[in-house]
Every structure is written in structure tokens, then in C-alpha cells.
Amino acid sequence: MKCGFCGREFPEEAGYQSCGTCPLAKLKGNSCGMVKCPYCGYENPKETGLVKKIRSLRRKA
């Protein structure tokens, strides 16, 4: 995914690297809905299931 701040691209999984140290992650089971850019630290909203589904349908079409 592309960071909304620095414009760099990174795999979504890389955005969860720092979740282990976040107290909110323990409370919510890593589901705060944010993906942190590993380059600049900006928190980007994670695409929801619905959006991913629409994207995949558009790709198929």
C-alpha cells in the first residue's frame, strides 16, 4: 500500500511491525484499523473488508 504522507510503498504486513509494542493492540487484538508506514511512521487507515471485496470485483470485471 502507499503511504498517504511520504508516498512510499510498502507491503501491508510491514505496517504491523510495531503492533507488538502497542498497548491498544493487546486490548483490541491488533485491530485498531491503522497501518503504520515503516518509513515515516504515519498511520494509514487499513482497507476494510468491503473495500477489498469491491476492489477484487472490479479487478475481475
Next chain:
Amino acid sequence: MSCHNSGPAQRKHRHRHRHGQHEPVAQARGGHRQLVLVGNPNVGKSVIFNALTGAYVTVSNYPGTTVEVSHGHLNLDGMVFDVVDTPGMYSLIPITEEERVTRSLLLESRPDVVLHVVDAKNLDRMLPLTIQLIEAGLPLILVVNMLDEAEGMGLELDLVKLEEKLGIPVVGTISTQNQGIAELKETIKNYRPQNPMLLADYTYYDRQIQTAVSDIKSLLTKKYTVSKETIALLLLAEDEEITEKIAQSEPYFADIAEIVAKCRENYGQPLNFILTMQRQAAVNRQLEGVVTERIGEHRHWLDWLNLATINPWTGIPLLLLVIYFGLYKFVGVFGAGTLVDFIEVSVFENFINPWVNNVVEAIIPWPVLQDLFAHEYGIITLGVRYAIAIVLPIVGTFFLAFSIIEDSGYLPRIALLMDRVFKKIGLNGRAVIPMTLGFGCGTMATMVTRTLETKRERLLATILLALAIPCSAQLGVILALLSGSPMALAVWALVVAGVLLLVGYLASKVLPGEQVGFSLEVPPLRLPKLSNVLTKTYTRIQWYFLEVLPLFIVASVIIWIAKLTNLFDLIIQAITPMVNALGLPNEAAFAFLFGFFRRDYGAAGLYDLQQSGALTGNQLLVAAVTLTLFVPCIAQFAMMWKERGWKTALAIAGFIIPFAFGVGFVLNTILNALGVVM
């Protein structure tokens, strides 16, 4: 990277690398040669890979990882290459697993040719990696791709001059049209490793770095697959993986670590930052006379806008315009005014709340239990109403405006613009990231302060986030409260901004430590894409709503319990004298109590008071200022505790609560003394 002792086999191998400079690679090795493509994401690497290799491509995971690497073959008149397309990388110092894999491929697989593919439009951003690859002693060809797009932007590139300056082959391509691919194949076929002119003496690094590199190099006893200069530079940049490997393999590692530590002492900033800046300065010098811009010709209006957003003389008025239309008009007047009025009054007050009250009273015979769900502080009539009727329309319009700004690439430009202001308060433009996120949610933003480079900056940013940065919902509700009186809104903005600057300035003077520099790669300004904007807005609203609704419900339940046990009244009684000192009525104490659960919950409480006509214009302004500066919500406080420790968290809260009431008191006194009526 791998290191090894120089046994006979290795010596023979290295001999080819070092002294085979006039011998074509094709003759130098038997069997298949290896060609590796590297570069930033989205520079057309894969298109070039496909153009070189054709249809037969295998994709496999790099050993021990989930990162995919594509392999293919290139046959140049019988000279066969194994071609590897690597994941995108920005620097030789990896951040992501993909970059780690690419570095391993580069440093450990001993490629015969490396193609560094760059975007012709952004050579200044791409060439620092070229320099690192040259420093590593890799057999490099620079492929300047997307020449057509650069041409369209009015850029003229002198690739012959660039080749002369860098001392490596440079080929221009338009990979999507297959242009330049034949020349590239010819260059690969005839490629001979050579000593790049650029690296004659590393003079683009300052004297202290050069000395440190030279000293470290002299202590490295093993043989490496990359230059010792690169090992020394990676050690200076404190690359964890390399440092660990060198610590295990080099007998003089303690001395090396001492050189690194001594070198670090010469600078106020991390060495990696210093190296990056000096490398970038070298790139800028290399590009003098290489890239020329045809001024006025073909220049896109976005290029003009780009310059205008960064220049303080035009950038600040533009920023004010964005705030006026994006925040005040769209969020404050439309979202918090029109939309909230409709949902709150027309839907909830006229239909939902009376209906809920009737249904609850009909189903539940006990008034105490009825109050849990309905009436003044019920879960549905208060908690759900606040979340859906007041906060949601405001947050929705705020996130829509924010997503447009974000998708246009404007945020990093605000960071550059704010760098000068932030320096006055002990921070730099990098702090724009947590500060911007603070306008979304202070809790998340407090966590993000850990991306700031020094402890001092992290502490300063945490204090300012807790004190003077309202979260999106709180900001929206306050805009709604004050949008009827632009004068009151202007005074609120001035007081909050004044507090931010004053406290930041004073705190930066009190807290020890040095100022850290700031560099930022600014991505191109672009027209926001509707699909991106809608996706981001929807995602943020969903995130916020899932976050806020349970908390609003919990807060309603706590208030209900507190009311039952009279605890509520006791707390209200304790707060009331302070609230009265601000010139506010007793009812305003509820808003402050709500505010501790969530800032926006408190602001929504003020909104209710204003709707019922319980506050005058002056009282509304004083309450809005005090509530903005007031103690952060429970979640943000917990995050401060976690990130900065309990002593700091308590100290910050201990400072903020009396300070917020103090500012409210002074503001009320001044308004009364001057006889100002809002």
C-alpha cells in the same frame, strides 16, 4: 552481505572482480551470468524485466521469507543471464523485509550486472541509492526510465553528462513503449566493470566521516563481497544486521565500535541522517547541468501549485485558505451545522428519542432501569445520540476533507512549511506527522511520537498533543459551537495556537537537549482520486465509529452507575466551583466530566448546553477554550503512561488541568474587563 577468509578459491574469484576491469563479463565467467534489477517501487522495473526476459518467468519466495522474487532468462547472442527482479527498495539500509531481501540478493549473490532502474522525473530522489550501489562496488548500469513523462513535465536530461559524472553506463528508456531496450541489451552485453569516477576519494562526505571510514576500513580483516567502504558506512549508519555480523566476525570490533561512537559525538543528529544529507548534497551537485527545466514551457499547473505550497509567502495564505474552506466552511458550517442540525433535531429529538422513551417506559416498569436506556443520560438517548447525531456527521466531513488533503500529497508540504515554526518550539517538520494524527485521535498520535528522533522531541510532542491539539470530533464540535460567531472562533484559535507556541517554546527552553534537523522526500502533488478519497473516508469513519460507539455506551453506563450511587453528584460538586470560577453555570461541570471519558463526548455535552440556551457567547468561548486545553481523555492518558512512564504522565496531567482552568479564568476576566460580548 557475507564475509569470508581469503582462501585460494576466494582469492581467485576476487581477482576477477578487482582486475578484470577491461575484460567483458561475458568472457570472465563460464555458465550463466546473473543480472539483478533494483530500484524504487513503481519505476517500471517489472516492465523492463519482462522486456528482457519474455514470457517464461518463475516466481518463488526468497528462502526463509514470504517475499516473492521473479526469475527469468536473457539470451544475448548466446550469452545467457539469469535475470532477477527484486522487490522495491529505497536505500541500502533496509526498513521492510522486502528491502532486506533485495539487499541480501545484491550483497550476497555476487551479480555480474546490476541494473538500477530510476524514474527520470525524480532523479534527485533516486540517485542517492545509485551512489550507495556504486560505493558498494557493484557492477552497475543506470537505467533512466519514463523519459517520456519527464519530457512531458518540461524536463531535459543530459544522460551523456550524467554518465561522465557518475562513471557508470547510463541508458535512457521508455519501457512501456519498448524504447531503449535494444540499447540496454547492447550495454549489458558489452558491460565491463570499471572504477566509477565519482568514487575517487569519497570527498562528498565531510572530513570526519572520511576519517572514520578510512579508520574502520583499516581494522576490517576479513574479505567481503562488497567494498569495505560500504561496510564502514553501514556501520556508521548503525545498521543493526551489519553491526551484528561484524561483531561476530571481526577481531577488532571493539575498536570499530569506538570509532563509530566517537564519530557520532561530532554531530547533534544520528549519523544515518548526516550520511543521507551529505549523499543527497552530492546528488544535487551531480545533477547540476544534467537536468534542466524548460521554464514556462509545458509546465503543468500542478508544478506551479507545488512551488506555491512550499514557499512561505504563498504557502501560508494557501494553508489558511485550506483551513477556512476545508475545516471552517465544510466541517464547521456544513458538517457540524447543517448535517448535525438535521440528524440531531429532525431525526433524534423529534422521532427517535421520544419513541425510545415511550418503548422503554412501556417495556421496563422500573424507572431506575429505564434511565439506563432512555431519558436524559440513557445509552440510546445520550450515548448513541452523541455518537450518531453529533459526532458522526462532524467526523465524517472532517475525514472527507482530510482524505482529499492526504490524497493530494499536500500533507508533507505542510510539514515543510511548518518546519520553521516547529523549530521555535523545539520540534521540527517531522513532528507534523504526530501533530496531524492528533487532529484525528490523540491516543494514536501519542504512540506515533516514538518516531521522533530524540527523547526531548518525544516529550515535547506528547505535552503539546495532550494540551493543545483537539481531536477531530472535539475540533468539529467546537467548530459547530462557535461557527455562529466568527469572532469567537478566531479568539479560540488564537488562544489555543498561542498556548501551543508559548508552552512549546518554554518547554523547549527548559528541557535539555539539542535541536534535530529534518529532511523529507516530498512526493509529487497530484489531483486526488475520487475512489481513493471515498475509500479512505469510509475506512476512517468505520474505524472511528467502531472505536467511539462502545466507549460512548460504556460512558453512559458509568454515568448511570455514578448517578445511582451519588458518586456522580459528588464529582460534579467538586468540579462545580472551578467551573463557576470560569463564569460558567453549574451544568457545564457535566461537560468537563464527560470530557475525561472522551474529549468529543465533553464537547458534545457543551453542544447540548448551547442548544438549550444555557450558555452565552462569552461562556461558550471560555468553555470551548478550557475544554480544548483540558486533560486528555482516559485512552490518551493511558498511552502517555505507557509511552512516557507514569511519572511523566502524571506530571503532564498535573500541569494541564490547572493550566487549562487558569487560561479559561484569565480569558473570562479579560473578556469581562474589556466588556467584550461574543
